[in-house]
Amino acid sequence: MTAWNADTEAAATESGAMTVVEGSSFCISSGTGDIAADGGTNGAFYQDTRIISRWVLRINDSLREPLGAQRPESYRAVFVGRARWPGGRFDSPLVVRQERHVGPGLQDDITLENYSSEPVDCDIELLLDADQADLFDVKGGRVAKSATVNRTVREGELVLEAVRNGQRRGTAIRARGAFATESSLRFRASIPARGQWSTSIIVVPLINGEPPAEPFTEATRPQHRTGARRHRDWEQAVPRITVTDSNVQNVLDRSQRDLGSLRIFDSHHRDRAAVAAGAPWFMALFGRDSLISSYMSLMVDPGLATGTLQTLAGLQGKVVDPDSEEEPGRIPHEVRLGITAGLSLGGTAYYGTADATPLFVSLLGELSRWGLTDDVIDALLPHADRAMEWIEEYGDRDGDGFVEYQRPNPHGLINQGWKDSWDGINFADGRIAEPPIALCEVQAYVYAAYVGRSRLARCAGDAATERHWAAKAAALKRAFNDRFWLPDKGYFALALDKDKTPVDSCTSNMGHCLWTGIADADKAPAVAARLMEPDMFTGWGIRTLASTMGAYNPVSYHNGSVWPHDTALVATGLMRYGFVEEASRVASALFSAASHFDGRLPELFCGFDHTEFPGPVPYPTACSPQAWAAAAPVQLARILLRFDPDFTRGVVHLAPILPDSMGDFRAENVHLGHARVVVEARDHEGLLTGLPDRLEMIREPRPPLDQDLAVGEPVQGS
Known part of the structure; x- marks a missing residue:
C-alpha cells in the first residue's frame, strides 16, 4: 500500500523535461520528445496509469539531434530535431518535426523534411513500451515488475496490456504505413529532393478492452477535439x-x-x-x-x-x-x-x-x-x-x-x-x-x-x-x-x-x-x-x-x-x-x-x-x-x-490601492453574476462599467468588521 504520509511531495522530473497536460492526462518526456525505457518518472499517463513508458524515435539507426522544443498550448508540444543522413553525412539536411497532442491518449504527428537536392531513403523506427504502471508507483519510484505485459500485433496495430489487481489496462498504438512488431513501429520512407514524409502515431488507452469516449483518430484533427475547443473557449471567456x-x-x-x-x-x-x-x-x-x-x-x-x-x-x-x-x-x-x-x-x-x-x-x-x-x-x-x-x-x-x-x-x-x-x-x-x-x-x-x-x-x-x-x-x-x-x-x-x-x-x-x-x-x-x-x-x-x-x-x-x-x-x-x-x-x-x-x-x-x-x-x-x-x-x-x-x-466595493510601480489596471469581461463588467483602476481611483442594476458601487473598502450578522460578528471577506 502507498504510505500516504510519505507521499505528499511531487516527484523529481528530468532536467529539461517537457510536460504537456489536458485534464487528468499528461505526458512527460525529454526535451527531444523521447521517453527512454529507464526514464524514471517520464511517460504518458491516462486515468492515473502510465500508458506509454518508452517512446524512442530512431532514424537511420540514430537518435535525433535536438534543435528545440516549444509548448504553444498546455496540451500541445512541438519538437524540432535533425536526423542522421544515411552514410553519416555531416551537417545533415534532414529535419524532423514532431507535434504532440495529449488528451484521452496521445497523438504524435511526425514529419521528415528533406532540404537536400537529392532524394533519400530513410529507415524509421519507433521503439515502444507501456508498463501500465500506476501513477503512485511511478511517482514514488516503486514500479512493480511482477505484472506481465502482453504484446499483441493485429492488423498493423500494437496492443500492450497488463492485468493489475484484477483490472486490465492497455494501450493500442497504430500509424499509417507502419510495420508493427511487439516492441516497435517501423517505416521505410522515400523522401524526394526538397520534399517531405509524414505520419501520425495514434495512442488509444484501454480499460478492460474499452477505449475512451473520444479517442484520437486519423479522421479528426487533434485541434478539433473537445479538449482543444475547451481551451480556446477558456481563452475567449x-x-x-x-x-x-x-x-x-x-x-x-x-x-x-x-x-x-x-x-x-x-x-x-x-x-x-x-x-x-x-x-x-x-x-x-x-x-x-x-x-x-x-x-x-x-x-x-x-x-x-x-x-x-x-x-x-x-x-x-x-x-x-x-x-x-x-x-x-x-x-x-x-x-x-x-x-x-x-x-x-x-x-x-x-x-x-x-x-x-x-x-x-x-x-x-x-x-x-x-x-x-x-x-x-x-x-x-x-x-x-x-x-x-x-x-x-x-x-x-x-x-x-x-x-x-x-x-x-x-x-x-x-x-x-x-x-x-x-x-x-x-x-x-x-x-x-x-x-x-x-x-x-x-x-x-x-x-x-x-x-x-x-x-x-x-x-x-x-x-x-x-x-x-x-x-x-x-x-x-x-x-x-x-x-x-x-x-x-x-x-x-x-x-x-x-x-x-x-x-x-x-x-x-x-x-x-x-x-x-x-x-x-x-x-x-x-x-x-x-x-x-x-x-x-x-x-x-x-x-x-x-x-x-x-x-x-x-x-x-x-x-x-x-x-x-x-x-x-x-x-x-x-x-x-x-x-x-x-x-x-x-x-x-x-x-x-x-x-x-x-x-x-x-x-x-x-x-x-x-x-x-x-x-x-x-x-x-x-x-x-x-x-x-x-x-x-x-x-x-x-x-x-x-x-x-x-x-x-x-x-460592490472597489477602492484600489495599487503600488505606483504597477501603473494603470484594466480588466474587461470580469464575471459578476450574469453580467460581464469592466474593472479599471489607477492609484486610488477605481471605475466599474457594465455593473448590474441591482448593484451599487461603493468607493470605499469593505469594513473588516461587518455588523450585519445576527450577533454582530465579522463575515468572511476578500
Whole structure:
C-alpha cells in the first residue's frame, strides 16, 4: 500500500523535461520528445496509469539531434530535431518535426523534411513500451515488475496490456504505413529532393478492452477535439487584463492560462469544470487545494468554484470507513483512478483531511456574494448541511468545540491540514506535535463555514438558522482567541496537541486566521507585525516557519519554504484588517518573485532571504503549474483593487490601492453574476462599467468588521 504520509511531495522530473497536460492526462518526456525505457518518472499517463513508458524515435539507426522544443498550448508540444543522413553525412539536411497532442491518449504527428537536392531513403523506427504502471508507483519510484505485459500485433496495430489487481489496462498504438512488431513501429520512407514524409502515431488507452469516449483518430484533427475547443473557449471567456507593469501583466496572463490548463471535467457532467491541484503529479481533484484555488480564482471565473463544489458534493462521504477515512458529510482529500491508488485509498477517494469540509461550506457562502444563482445554491445546500454535521459530529472528536484530526489507520496522512508532511507540525524547539491535533487555520475555516452558512440562511429568509450559525461563529471565535492566543509571544499557536498544549511555533498559518476574520481586532496588529518580521518575511514571500524556530530549514517542504498561495492568503488577511502597507509589500514581493520564474509561480520555493541570492531559489520537486500558485496572483490583484462584490447586500466595493510601480489596471469581461463588467483602476481611483442594476458601487473598502450578522460578528471577506 502507498504510505500516504510519505507521499505528499511531487516527484523529481528530468532536467529539461517537457510536460504537456489536458485534464487528468499528461505526458512527460525529454526535451527531444523521447521517453527512454529507464526514464524514471517520464511517460504518458491516462486515468492515473502510465500508458506509454518508452517512446524512442530512431532514424537511420540514430537518435535525433535536438534543435528545440516549444509548448504553444498546455496540451500541445512541438519538437524540432535533425536526423542522421544515411552514410553519416555531416551537417545533415534532414529535419524532423514532431507535434504532440495529449488528451484521452496521445497523438504524435511526425514529419521528415528533406532540404537536400537529392532524394533519400530513410529507415524509421519507433521503439515502444507501456508498463501500465500506476501513477503512485511511478511517482514514488516503486514500479512493480511482477505484472506481465502482453504484446499483441493485429492488423498493423500494437496492443500492450497488463492485468493489475484484477483490472486490465492497455494501450493500442497504430500509424499509417507502419510495420508493427511487439516492441516497435517501423517505416521505410522515400523522401524526394526538397520534399517531405509524414505520419501520425495514434495512442488509444484501454480499460478492460474499452477505449475512451473520444479517442484520437486519423479522421479528426487533434485541434478539433473537445479538449482543444475547451481551451480556446477558456481563452475567449476569461477577463482580458491590461496592466502598465509588464511583469504583472505577464504573471496574470500566465496565471489565467495555467488555470485553464488545470481544469478537469466530470465525465458524467461534461460542462462542469473543477480545478486539479497541479501538474504533472496532482492532476486530480483535491478537496482543499481545489477549493482554495477556485476561491482565489473568483475574479477570473466563478464557474470554477461552482464546478468544484458540485463535483466534490457528488463525492461527499456517506459511511464510516476507517481505511479510506470516509465519514458521513466529509469532503474528500483526493480522488484517484489508478489501481494502486485505489488499494491504498480503500477506494478511488481518500478522505483524510480536516479542512476540506469547512472550506466547502465557506466557499458556497462566498459564492452567494458573487451572484451564484438560487437553483445552484439550493442544490448544494443539503451538502453544506451534511458538511456542518460532519464538523460537529466527527470533526470535533472530543467535544471541546475545536476540530481535530488523527488518522485511524497506518497508511493515511499523519498530518491532515495543508502542511501535510509528516514533520510539518512542530513546537518552537523543533519537537513534533502528537495527534489528535487541532490546527489554528482549521478553526479559522470552521469559523468561515459557520459565517457562510449563516449568510446562506439570511439569503433564504431563514432567520432562525441564520441566528443559530451566527451564534456558533461568535462562540468559536471567543473560544479560539482564548485558547490559541499566546500573549507572551504575540501570535496565535499553530495548534493544540493531544494534551491540549498550544504548539508554540511561529508559522504562516496564523495569517489564515486574519483571512477568515476569526482573530480579535485587538490581536491583529501583533499578528501582522510578527508576520512581517525578517524571520518570517523573506522579501519574496512569507515563510511557512520562522527562521528562528527549531525545525527551520529553508529547503524543506513545509518548515521554512515559501508557498505562494499561503503568502497570498496572508496578504489577504493583512488587507482585511486594514494593514494596507504590509499587504502591498507582500503582494509586490510575490509578483517580483514570479518574474524570476518566467511569470509562473511554482508550488513553493526555498525560504532564503532575498539578500542571500539574486532571486528566489527553486524547490527541486515543486509542481508547475500548480493550481493555488497559479491562482495566487489573481487573488493578489483582487486585494490590491479591494474589489469585493456582495449581491446579498446589493453592493460592490472597489477602492484600489495599487503600488505606483504597477501603473494603470484594466480588466474587461470580469464575471459578476450574469453580467460581464469592466474593472479599471489607477492609484486610488477605481471605475466599474457594465455593473448590474441591482448593484451599487461603493468607493470605499469593505469594513473588516461587518455588523450585519445576527450577533454582530465579522463575515468572511476578500
